[in-house]
Amino acid sequence: MLRFLLGRVTLILPTFVCVTLASFLLIHAVPGDPIEVRVGEHGIAPERLAMLRHQFGLDQPLWKQFLDYETQLAHGDLGNSVVTHASVWDEFLTLFPATVELGVCALIFALVVGLPLGVIAAVRRGTAFDYGLMGVSVTGASMPIFWWGLMVILVFSVFLGWTPVSGRIGDAFFVEPWSGFMLIDSWYSDDEGAVWSALTHLILPTIVLGTVPLATIARMTRSSMLEVLGDDFIRTARAKGLSPLRVVVVHALRNALIPVVTVVGLQVGGLMGGAILTETIFAWPGIGHWLVEAIQRRDYPVLQGGTLVIAVLVMAVNLGVDVTYGFLNPRIRK
Amino acid sequence: MFKKSLIGTLAMAAVLAGGAAQSKTLVYCAEGSPENFNPMINTTGTTFNANRPIYNRLVEFKPGTTEVGPGLAESWTVSPDGLTFVFKLRHNAKWQSNKSFKPTRGFNADDVIFSFERQWKDSNPYHKVSGGGYDYFNDMSMPDLLASIDKVDDYTVRFVLKKPQAPFLANLAMDFATIQSAEYADVLMKAGKPEQIDQEPIGTGPYEYVQYVRDATIRYKAFPGYWGTKPKIDTLVYSINKDPAVRLAKLRANECQISFGPLPADLPGIKADKNLQLISQAGLNIGYLAFNNTKAPFTDQKVRVAINMAIDKKAILDAVYQGAGTPAKNLIPPTLWSYNTKVEDFKYDPAAAKKLLAEAGFPDGFETDLWAMPVQRPYNPDARRIAELMQSDLAKVGIKAKIVSYEWGEYRKRVQNSEHGMALLGWTGDNGDPDNFFVPLAGCAAARVGGGSASKWCNKEFEGIVQKAAEVTNQAERTKLYEQAQVIMHREAPFYLIAHSVVFLPMRANVTGFKLSPLGSFEFNNVDLK
Numbered sequence: 001m002l003r004f005l006l007g008r009v010t011l012i013l014p015t016f017v018c019v020t021l022a023s024f025l026l027i028h029a030v031p032g033d034p035i036e037v038r039v040g041e042h043g044i045a046p047e048r049l050a051m052l053r054h055q056f057g058l059d060q061p062l063w064k065q066f067l068d069y070e071t072q073l074a075h076g077d078l079g080n081s082v083v084t085h086a087s088v089w090d091e092f093l094t095l096f097p098a099t100v101e102l103g104v105c106a107l108i109f110a111l112v113v114g115l116p117l118g119v120i121a122a123v124r125r126g127t128a129f130d131y132g133l134m135g136v137s138v139t140g141a142s143m144p145i146f147w148w149g150l151m152v153i154l155v156f157s158v159f160l161g162w163t164p165v166s167g168r169i170g171d172a173f174f175v176e177p178w179s180g181f182m183l184i185d186s187w188y189s190d191d192e193g194a195v196w197s198a199l200t201h202l203i204l205p206t207i208v209l210g211t212v213p214l215a216t217i218a219r220m221t222r223s224s225m226l227e228v229l230g231d232d233f234i235r236t237a238r239a240k241g242l243s244p245l246r247v248v249v250v251h252a253l254r255n256a257l258i259p260v261v262t263v264v265g266l267q268v269g270g271l272m273g274g275a276i277l278t279e280t281i282f283a284w285p286g287i288g289h290w291l292v293e294a295i296q297r298r299d300y301p302v303l304q305g306g307t308l309v310i311a312v313l314v315m316a317v318n319l320g321v322d323v324t325y326g327f328l329n330p331r332i333r334k
Numbered sequence: 335m336f337k338k339s340l341i342g343t344l345a346m347a348a349v350l351a352g353g354a355a356q357s358k359t360l361v362y363c364a365e366g367s368p369e370n371f372n373p374m375i376n377t378t379g380t381t382f383n384a385n386r387p388i389y390n391r392l393v394e395f396k397p398g399t400t401e402v403g404p405g406l407a408e409s410w411t412v413s414p415d416g417l418t419f420v421f422k423l424r425h426n427a428k429w430q431s432n433k434s435f436k437p438t439r440g441f442n443a444d445d446v447i448f449s450f451e452r453q454w455k456d457s458n459p460y461h462k463v464s465g466g467g468y469d470y471f472n473d474m475s476m477p478d479l480l481a482s483i484d485k486v487d488d489y490t491v492r493f494v495l496k497k498p499q500a501p502f503l504a505n506l507a508m509d510f511a512t513i514q515s516a517e518y519a520d521v522l523m524k525a526g527k528p529e530q531i532d533q534e535p536i537g538t539g540p541y542e543y544v545q546y547v548r549d550a551t552i553r554y555k556a557f558p559g560y561w562g563t564k565p566k567i568d569t570l571v572y573s574i575n576k577d578p579a580v581r582l583a584k585l586r587a588n589e590c591q592i593s594f595g596p597l598p599a600d601l602p603g604i605k606a607d608k609n610l611q612l613i614s615q616a617g618l619n620i621g622y623l624a625f626n627n628t629k630a631p632f633t634d635q636k637v638r639v640a641i642n643m644a645i646d647k648k649a650i651l652d653a654v655y656q657g658a659g660t661p662a663k664n665l666i667p668p669t670l671w672s673y674n675t676k677v678e679d680f681k682y683d684p685a686a687a688k689k690l691l692a693e694a695g696f697p698d699g700f701e702t703d704l705w706a707m708p709v710q711r712p713y714n715p716d717a718r719r720i721a722e723l724m725q726s727d728l729a730k731v732g733i734k735a736k737i738v739s740y741e742w743g744e745y746r747k748r749v750q751n752s753e754h755g756m757a758l759l760g761w762t763g764d765n766g767d768p769d770n771f772f773v774p775l776a777g778c779a780a781a782r783v784g785g786g787s788a789s790k791w792c793n794k795e796f797e798g799i800v801q802k803a804a805e806v807t808n809q810a811e812r813t814k815l816y817e818q819a820q821v822i823m824h825r826e827a828p829f830y831l832i833a834h835s836v837v838f839l840p841m842r843a844n845v846t847g848f849k850l851s852p853l854g855s856f857e858f859n860n861v862d863l864k
Contacts, residue, residue: 036743038377041711041761042473042774043750043786052467083369085465085529094548150579158583165584168550171361171571177547283575285549292576293367293549 004326008319015315016308020073023307024066027300033058034082034298056082069304078305083297088305092287097180098168099286102278103271105202106210111264114214118221118260122229123248133218140215145274149208149281156204163203166283170197209278213267220263224256231255258325265321269314359569360845360861363581363590367549367574370464372532373509374453377469382509383856387541387554387570388430389512392421392446392491393503397857398849400618400670400766402507406441406538407491416498416807417481421446423489428559429515430542432534434525437517441538443485448516450483460519464532470510474764498805500812504765509855513538540565540859549574566847566862585610585840591863592841592848598656598715604840615850616660616669617837618763620771621713623704623724623830624788626754628781631702636694638827641756642680644687644731645724651833653723654716659833664820666771667834669852670763671809672816677824679831688731699732705749705757709742712854713760713835720832721758749788756830759788766853768816772800776828791828 035044035052044052053059057068072079078088117137121130157165168182169175175182175189183202186194228234229252237251238244276288283289287306294302368384369376376382394405407421427441452460453468454477471477479502481494495502505511518536522528535543540562541554552572556565573590575581578597585593586607596604604612625632625641632638651659660668663679691699706721707714714720721737728735735756740748749757764770774780778797780787796819803815823829839850847860 031741032743036747038469039743039746041746041759041786042469043746044469045472046784048472085370091548153580153583158586161587165587165589166575166580167573167589171551171573171589172359174545174553281577281580283550283573283577283580285547285574289549289576 005323008322012315012319016312017070019311020070020304020308021066023304023311024069027298027303028062028065030295030298032298034300037296037298073308078308079301081294081302082299083294083302088301091290091302092306092309094177094180095285095287095290098182098284099272099275099279099288101181101183102202102205102209102284102286103268103275105206106271106274107213107264107267109206109210110213110217110267113210114217115221115260118218119225119248119253121218121222122225125226130222134222137215137218140211141219143211145208145212145277146281148211149204149278152204152208153281164197164201166201166281168198168201168284169194170201173197205278205282205284208281209271209274212270212274213264216263216267216270217260220260221256224259225252228252228256261324262321265318265324268317272310272314358567358863359571360567360592360858360863361571361573361590362856362858363584363593364552364572364574365578365581365594366576368546368552370532371535371543371546372464372514373512374449374468374471374514375464375466375532379854384552384572385509385512385535385537386539386855386857388535388537388539388543389514390427390538391507391509391511391513392423393507395507395766395851395853395855397860398851400504400763400852402503402766405507406446406513410503412503412807416500416805417495419493419495419502420486421491421493423491424561425489427538427561429518429538430536430557430559432536432543434530434534435515435518435521435536437515437536439517441513441515442488443491444488444516445513446491447483447485448519449511449513450480452514452519453510454480454483459523460528460531463528468510470508470764474505474508474510476505498807500804500807501765501767501769504767504770508765541570563859565859567858570858582840585842588842591845592839592861594839596838596840598658601657601838609843610840611843611845612838612840613848613850614836614838615852616667617712617835617854618667618669618766618852619713619760619834620662620665620667620775621659621711621758621760621832621835622662622665623832624749624754624757624759625791625828625830626752626756627789627791627828628752629755631694631696631700632755634694635826636690637696639680640687640690640694640731641728641733642687642827642830643683643690644733645727645830646682647679647832648682649727650720650723654719655833655835658715658836658838660836662831662833663824665775665823665829665831666768666816666820667763667852670766670768670771672768672813672820674817674820676817677820680827684727684730691731691733696732699728699734701734701736702755703738704728704735705738705740705745705754707742707745707758708739711760712762712837714758714832715835717758724830750784750786752783752790754788757788763853768812769800769804772816772819773804776800776823789828791826793822793826793828796822796826 035049057065080087081091117133121133124130153165156163169186173191173194175185175194177185179185182198186198234247234252237247275286276292279286279288280292291306366380368381371385373382373385391405392407393402396403406424406427408424410419410421412419423443429437431437451458453471479495479499481496484492486492515536519531522530540557540560542557544553544555546552554570556568578595581593582596582600584590604610625638647661651661663677664674666673704721704725706717725735725737761775774786776789776791778792781790781792799815799819803812806812837850844864846862846864
């Protein structure tokens with residue numbers, strides 16, 4: 001187990017360097033820089049442009065800028081935003097809880113709905129339910145988030161008026177963001193009804209962000225279950241006279257879960273990608289929203305720092321999944 | 335264990351929902367997050383609008399106009415040579431307070447000196463705070479213009495200029511000329527956190543800053559010590575949402591009462607909705623196609639006029655602006671003083687255009703390039719589409735135009751470097767002074783290679799008039815000069831002027847007292863909910 005872990009961990013450092021290099025090169029390949037983007041029709045005097053470029057180190061050759069950035073990272077400093085001048089790490093910490101809150105809810109939603117649907121579809125293989133569900137899940141997995149988000153807003157918020165359109169809490173509530181998790185902060189606020197408002201604001205973005213993982217989890221659970229249900233030990237279990245529910249839930253599902261766990265782990269990266277779009281539609285003040293803004297403003301430190309922190313988190317989650325997988329399936333450890 | 339039962343929460347939510355009708359809270363659906371709370375440093379309309387409730391300037395634009403009126407200065411005098419401006423300051427303006435600052439005095443001359451020196455002088459301890467790029471202060475040439483700023487007494491300030499400059503007063507009404515508290519600055523400097531002045535703002539305006547949750551909401555409350563008319567709204571909230579479709583959905587759900595920038599396609603639906611009202615105004619902008627007047631064949635006036643007659647303006651307005659534009663015949667929009675109504679726009683007449691081209695020595699037309707910027711701008715919703723329409727019109731008179739585009743920063747740089755034949759571009763006014771259109775877009779200084787003008791047009795007669803108009807302080811006299819300048823510009827046709835876009839603002843039917851500013855700024859002082 002230790003060797004397995006060590007092998008995984010040693011891969012992290014090169015991945016880390018590759019991620020910083022890739023994000024650095026990609027961002028610098030986009031035309032324009034933070035200063036030019038800020039300049040409107042006014043234009044900017046060449047002396048002033050040179051002065052500002054120098055101030056942000058943008059007049060250095062690219063390799064030097066990259067080396068400086070790596071050195072800065074090695075000192076544990078992500079730098080400051082070119083736009084707000086605040087520390088990238090502080091900005092990340094302020095905004096990340098919102099993304100985590102939404103991501104966790106979306107994942108729970110995907111699991112709670114996706115797993116049982118996948119199991120039922122497998123057990124009732126070939127029925128209308130199975131075909132219907134698989135059709136819906138293909139649609140769900142390939143749905144453009146932007147369009148889907150606007151559709152649910154139009155139906156549930158505008159036509160039916162059941163849910164709020166966007167944001168994390170009603171504008172009437174004044175909540176001090178001490179933990180950054182709105183459900184917790186609203187719980188401790190003096191405003192009665194704040195928790196309810198925070199919950200209702202979570203519904204639509206959770207559904208939208210959870211749709212793709214839900215579809216993937218349902219499909220994965222179904223195919224994995226189908227494979228396991230055909231195994232000899234299931235026949236043995238049935239032959240022993242166990243109840244069908246016990247056969248499915250205890251014997252089949254437990255074994256079918258192993259590939260599902262991997263898929264769930266992979267979804268974390270996908271959730272980050274989905275969060276960027278979902279947060280933009282629902283004005284959810286998390287890191288997705290933050291990064292989109294940084295791209296438009298060519299805020300290099302935010303983009304590089306943000307991408308890096310997300311990459312590290314995804315790597316950590318994947319490592320966690322690998323370890324869990326190792327525990328679940330002893331054959332992997334060898 | 336649970337702090338509140340769900341039933342209790344639900345009951346309270348119901349009570350709150352019922353009570354919301356009486357509370358005067360106005361939610362404005364804004365389009366973006368401010369960079370911080372200092373309009374001296376940042377140049378975006380979003381940041382300006384987020385700061386407007388909090389701060390004042392010495393002079394201010396009267397609501398809904400580009401006319402300059404009193405602000406923190408009650409009155410002012412200008413010396414006959416136009417070099418000295420003396421401002422008499424208001425005695426009754428108070429500073430707001432927050433957790434770390436309780437003001438011991440009201441607004442006075444020290445605050446004015448501090449606010450300008452912060453932007454002007456390296457030696458000011460605040461000059462470098464929060465990144466210290468004072469773009470607008472520099473763009474409006476304030477460092478070249480200012481000779482000195484002195485405190486005559488606690489309530490009198492004197493500005494001395496190096497050369498007479500009539501638009502100077504309008505510059506002082508711009509957002510960068512915001513007045514911050516010198517006392518707050520001192521307190522923060524002593525506490526070792528000077529940057530807080532731009533994050534937890536203290537102003538003299540109608541609303542006090544309460545809270546900013548990044549990318550989500552900005553919250554203000556009415557400031558009881560405000561020197562002007564007390565605002566009718568107690569709590570003002572900016573709810574930030576980048577997507578125009580979602581902003582409109584929020585407005586329809588009454589989650590906000592005023593919503594920024596609707597999509598043109600949504601306008602008919604908004605007009606038809608009984609719960610909403612839609613107000614509009616011609617924006618202080620101009621979208622144009624600039625001829626490169628230094629490159630043949632555009633050096634020939636006949637060619638420029640021919641193109642002006644060859645392009646169907648109405649088709650562009652119908653297809654691209656979709657009713658959100660007024661056709662342009664002058665460089666300045668009709669909302670700006672000195673707009674010359676007598677100028678008559680060129681008629682769309684391809685046959686006459688072809689004749690003119692033949693006279694100019696191009697009976698079969700010529701080949702050229704037509705640049706289209708890659709981004710949507712307030713004055714041009716779709717440059718690419720406009721370029722295509724122009725291309726097909728020009729083909730009818732024999733001009734083969736190749737459409738060219740670059741990344742936005744690159745585009746502007748190349749246009750400034752005079753690499754284009756014809757280029758689509760535009761301008762949004764800053765201070766409501768005609769000088770702010772004529773000089774940067776058609777002045778000789780901007781026409782040099784690398785200068786801001788896309789027309790690269792330098793006409794001595796026009797230049798003389800515009801320069802004179804900047805030095806005269808009498809507005810009637812200035813108006814006459816600018817009217818004359820517009821006649822010359824029409825005759826010489828250095829641009830194909832397309833349109834001034836119309837700014838639309840949808841709001842709930844019960845909102846009253848909101849006035850759209852031609853400068854695009856949002857003010858909530860006089861807004862009420864019925």
